[in-house]
Amino acid sequence: MASNKEEVKVFGLVESPFVTRVEIALKLKGVEYKYEQEKVGNLSETLKKYNPVYKKVPVFIHNDKPISESLVILEYIDETWKQNPILPSDPSKRALARFWSNFIDDKCSNGARKVCFPLDEKEREKSIEETKEALHFLENELKDKFFGGEDIGFVDIAAVVISFWFSPIQEAFGLKLFTIEEFPKLYNWSQEFNNHPIVKEKLPPRETLLAFYKGRYEEHFGSK
């Protein structure tokens, strides 16, 4: 698969959990890549050319072929570099991994967004309840050390938004979504995952995220 002359590139933003997913997967596979840092609110023309549909990070380039959408990129990485697989080999376990990863985007990433920027207070309360309900599903789904079993896998990587992003988001927005009291198994998982040597190396500094989300809060609601 991987030739010697191949070029691997990631267009990313340090604030994006979707970019971090891709970087963790590449690190796990031991694939070297070049990182192109984009700027929030001022994405490069190159990025927009590569992802004309969504105009978003991450964009992943392998030998001049661009791929967008983080979960699609993870599948591509797993199919192209076979070492340290992140999806299980059994089709029904693969289906479950895909199901829960989509669920995380659908219910948790979108849930957090609606909690932070609701149309009104009623919508915020509803979104908090829905996001917590989603976290309870994940709490029940977690059977081993990781969602992937003894090693981190596809769902763990998808869930970096929960393990590492939820904490600064809830601090910046003054929310209680994801606590050790309500989600003990998921909370312990998040600590194990964030401290996994490969993951740790690819997580951005927490203070960078906190400053970013405090900025978003003030921009949206004005300073208190």
Add this chain to the structure above:
Amino acid sequence: MASNKEEVKVFGLVESPFVTRVEIALKLKGVEYKYEQEKVGNLSETLKKYNPVYKKVPVFIHNDKPISESLVILEYIDETWKQNPILPSDPSKRALARFWSNFIDDKCSNGARKVCFPLDEKEREKSIEETKEALHFLENELKDKFFGGEDIGFVDIAAVVISFWFSPIQEAFGLKLFTIEEFPKLYNWSQEFNNHPIVKEKLPPRETLLAFYKGRYEEHFGSK
């Protein structure tokens, strides 16, 4: 892979394009299955047990293992029964097929829903524009007879919502979204796809869908 004693079952609704996706894929693979007909607004306890997260059709059961979410089910079917593959073998083409299938759900299925049931007239107009913009992306993406090339593939099957559902929806709701004038290539594709012998056999009667969506319209807006 497939043993002689295996049991394959689909919990479906005749009105759901997501169920039809699964049925087309199974028919293409030549897999026999049992169909359990659910009722709109009165889903069975069995279905809710199998899909406790979303409580939606389709649910696909293979040897007692339930799988939900139509695109996840399509991947499972393609991995389990290897004949007549619906995803290409090349990883970058697979990534593109996944990207466009997700895009269809994200922009076209959701777009049509927002067009039909908008919060207000302003939202409807915006949703019409966005859905048309999405269809233009697909119009440009269509290079061959089918999205899958000379044969139907993953994206074609995902796009059954456009090929067959958009017409009764726009008739029932009095909309113009998907017309031959604005989308000539996509329109021709839809005719080719709907008339493909395997697809044709799995499409519900158009009048059933039209009656269903007229009912939804009257329920929502009152009869005119």
